[in-house]
Amino acid sequence: MPDSILVIVEQREGKLNRVSWETLTAGQALAAETGWTLEAAVVGSSVVNFANEVAGKKVAKVYALESPKLEPYTPDAFAAGLKQFIASRQPKLVLLPHTYQVRDFIPKLATAMERTAISDCVGYKKEGDKLLFTRQMFQGKLAADVSFTCDAPWFVTFQNGAFRGDKVEAGASSAPVETVKVEIADGVIRNRPQEVFKEAKQAVDLTQAEIIVSVGRGIKEQKNIDLAKQLAEALGGELAASRPICDSGWLPMDRQIGSSGQTVAPKLYLALGISGAIQHIVGMKGSRAIIAINKDSEAPIFEIADYAVVGNLFDIVPSLIEEVKKAKAGS
Amino acid sequence: MKILVCMKQVPQKDAPLKLNDAGTWIREDVSYEVNEPDAFALEEALRQKEKHSGEVVVITAGPVRAQQVLREALAKGADRAIHLEDNAFVGLDASNTARAFAAAIKEEKFDLIFTGLQSDDYGYAQTGVVLAELLGWPHATIIMQIEKTDAGIKVKRELEAGYFQFVDMPLPAVLTIQSGINKLRYATLIGIKQAKNKPLRKVALAEVQSAIGSNMQKIERLYIPQKTKNTEFLEGAPGEVAKKLVEKLRNDVRVL
Numbered sequence: 361m362p363d364s365i366l367v368i369v370e371q372r373e374g375k376l377n378r379v380s381w382e383t384l385t386a387g388q389a390l391a392a393e394t395g396w397t398l399e400a401a402v403v404g405s406s407v408v409n410f411a412n413e414v415a416g417k418k419v420a421k422v423y424a425l426e427s428p429k430l431e432p433y434t435p436d437a438f439a440a441g442l443k444q445f446i447a448s449r450q451p452k453l454v455l456l457p458h459t460y461q462v463r464d465f466i467p468k469l470a471t472a473m474e475r476t477a478i479s480d481c482v483g484y485k486k487e488g489d490k491l492l493f494t495r496q497m498f499q500g501k502l503a504a505d506v507s508f509t510c511d512a513p514w515f516v517t518f519q520n521g522a523f524r525g526d527k528v529e530a531g532a533s534s535a536p537v538e539t540v541k542v543e544i545a546d547g548v549i550r551n552r553p554q555e556v557f558k559e560a561k562q563a564v565d566l567t568q569a570e571i572i573v574s575v576g577r578g579i580k581e582q583k584n585i586d587l588a589k590q591l592a593e594a595l596g597g598e599l600a601a602s603r604p605i606c607d608s609g610w611l612p613m614d615r616q617i618g619s620s621g622q623t624v625a626p627k628l629y630l631a632l633g634i635s636g637a638i639q640h641i642v643g644m645k646g647s648r649a650i651i652a653i654n655k656d657s658e659a660p661i662f663e664i665a666d667y668a669v670v671g672n673l674f675d676i677v678p679s680l681i682e683e684v685k686k687a688k689a690g691s
Numbered sequence: 692m693k694i695l696v697c698m699k700q701v702p703q704k705d706a707p708l709k710l711n712d713a714g715t716w717i718r719e720d721v722s723y724e725v726n727e728p729d730a731f732a733l734e735e736a737l738r739q740k741e742k743h744s745g746e747v748v749v750i751t752a753g754p755v756r757a758q759q760v761l762r763e764a765l766a767k768g769a770d771r772a773i774h775l776e777d778n779a780f781v782g783l784d785a786s787n788t789a790r791a792f793a794a795a796i797k798e799e800k801f802d803l804i805f806t807g808l809q810s811d812d813y814g815y816a817q818t819g820v821v822l823a824e825l826l827g828w829p830h831a832t833i834i835m836q837i838e839k840t841d842a843g844i845k846v847k848r849e850l851e852a853g854y855f856q857f858v859d860m861p862l863p864a865v866l867t868i869q870s871g872i873n874k875l876r877y878a879t880l881i882g883i884k885q886a887k888n889k890p891l892r893k894v895a896l897a898e899v900q901s902a903i904g905s906n907m908q909k910i911e912r913l914y915i916p917q918k919t920k921n922t923e924f925l926e927g928a929p930g931e932v933a934k935k936l937v938e939k940l941r942n943d944v945r946v947l
Contacts, residue, residue, distance in 0.1 A: 435820075435830065435831075436829065439824075460832070460833055460850050460851055461850075463816050463820075463832060463833070464820070464831070464832045464833075464848075465820075466817075466820075467785070467816075467818075467820035467821045467824070468820050468821070468823065468824045468830070470786075470821075471786065471789075471820075471821045475907065476785075476786050476907035476908050477817065478908055479815050479817060480814060480815070495814075496814070497812065497813060497814065497913065498702065498708055498717075498811070499811055499814070500916070502708060502710075502717070502913050502914065502915060502916065503913070503914055503915070503916040503917075504911075504912070504914075505910070505912050505914075506908050506909065506910055506911065507908065507911050508907065508908055509905065509906060509907055509908060509909050510907035510908075550861055551829055551858050551859070551860050552858065552859040552860070553856055553857070553858045553859075554856060554857045554858070555856070556850060556854050556855070556856045557854065557855060557856070558854050559853060562853070570946070595940075595947075603870065603871060604870075604871070606871070607870065614853065616853075619851060620833075620849055620851065620853075620869075621853060622852060622853070623852070627944065627945075627946055628940070628946050635704070635705075649943070649944040651936065651939075651944075656705060658705075658707060662922060663916060663920065663922070665920065666920065666922065666923065666943075666944075667922070667924075667925055667936065667939050668922050668924045668925065669924070669925050669932055669936070670924065670926075671929070671932065672929075675929040676932055676933060679929045679930045679932070680932075680933040680936055680937070682933065683933040683934055683937040684937060684940070684947065686937075687940075688947065
């Protein structure tokens with residue numbers, strides 16, 4: 361079998377997870393550089409429609425891995441089904457998006473195959489014959505290039521936004537789609553999941569806001585949030601926060617930006633006292649303009665900021681509110 | 692309920708990190724603290740013990756300094772600690788760390804094993820799930836709630852974008868715990884005092900060596916990230932900076 365790259369495309373609740381296009385873009389880039397064949401697989405109970413959608417992209421073949429036991433998602437079923445398939449197809453590289461679902465099964469699948477996964481990668485490098493995968497370490501303060509020291513298959517998950525889903529290449533013609541029936545024995549599945557649901561009454565849709573003023577732990581106390589609120593109001597924007605602020609109940613959960621909350625890409629994202637932990641950054645790095653105010657000059661948020669202020673937000677924000685109001689009054 | 696909590700000691704959040712000469716790891720002369728997600732996992736275990744009675748055991752793999760994490764856990768209310776003590780444990784990947792843990796707890800009968808959902812230094816989010824597979828146990832990740840049921844437990848799994856899912860599971864099971872599941876307690880003075888008398892078993896590398904293989908992945912180099920953005924730092928007194936920001940907001944960002 362020629363060397364291949366297998367992209368596992370994610371579908372959930374009847375929809376293709378759009379982050380899968382990013383993984384496919386990564387697969388296309390790696391295929392171009394290595395000369396390996398690119399294939400994709402969708403996993404579920406009835407996924408031929410999704411496979412057909414993927415087949416419209418530049419990919420050699422798409423598999424629909426099917427079993428009624430693959431719906432709803434459980435780690436036992438996904439690991440068992442994918443292990444069978446990967447053992448038979450023997451790809452060199454298996455690529456997945458670093459979604460909460462993938463995090464739930466990929467270490468199990470890799471271990472079951474006596475392999476390992478390099479997770480949450482933001483890119484790759486090819487140095488001679490060697491493939492290195494780049495990941496953030498220490499919450500973004502340092503970067504690491506990581507290699508596999510074991511045999512294939514090599515499992516890699518890519519961080520949201522590491523590749524551009526809109527850059528995925530379309531195929532010249534539709535790729536062949538093959539349905540593969542997967543056997544999952546009785547007793548393999550131990551978890552019994554219920555329906556997925558949304559908890560917070562979505563009082564505000566932050567994805568529609570043009571301007572977002574966001575607070576992190578640097579805001580120190582709940583009462584200080586009022587300062588950020590005033591700035592948001594002065595700018596005509598929405599208030600948001602990183603996870604710890606919402607966990608503490610200082611702002612409701614529907615104000616949370618990050619991997620567990622909303623992903624936004626406003627015209628302006630103003631980060632106050634936010635260090636820039638990875639789980640937060642993935643939710644806002646697509647913002648068109650990022651302004652960060654933080655007293656720690658080493659804060660990882662400064663790596664993605666367009667304009668940066670190293671200073672005390674409690675001194676700067678009141679002045680900023682004043683200046684914004686003056687500007688809006690036309691002076 | 693007999694609960695094991697796997698904990699890790701990581702560099703402090705705001706510790707300035709320097710690369711070692713080889714550029715393969717950080718210089719270890721920094722301050723350390725408990726991995727925050729693991730602190731939430733411990734707190735959850737202590738609450739489950741308070742509700743259902745039982746025992747909470749904490750385990751860590753790391754150098755002598757990592758004992759601090761166990762001491763704090765005992766002071767908060769954990770009953771026993773296990774320290775896989777060796778510098779070599781720092782360099783093990785998640786697969787090997789999980790193998791070491793599995794070997795160290797071979798003789799025990801836990802109902803639940805908790806880990807934090809990921810570590811703040813590596814951020815792989817794998818050790819708990821690997822451990823579950825090695826033990827042959829069911830698992831669930833990014834957990835925000837745990838309830839005891841007749842058949843085992845019912846957990847609330849966190850998904851992206853504000854979605855959640857309840858899952859019924861049998862015991863024993865491994866759960867990776869999400870930050871913010873609860874509010875962390877402080878150790879009391881009595882707790883700190885009592886901690887000194889609680890059992891702390893040391894496990895040498897040699898004892899678990901046969902369970903560990905060579906790492907299946909390797910950090911070839913560690914480095915300060917290359918900036919892709921051209922960040923403009925604005926300086927001056929607060930009033931000055933505010934004016935500069937407004938100028939950017941007006942002319943460059945165009946929101947004013």
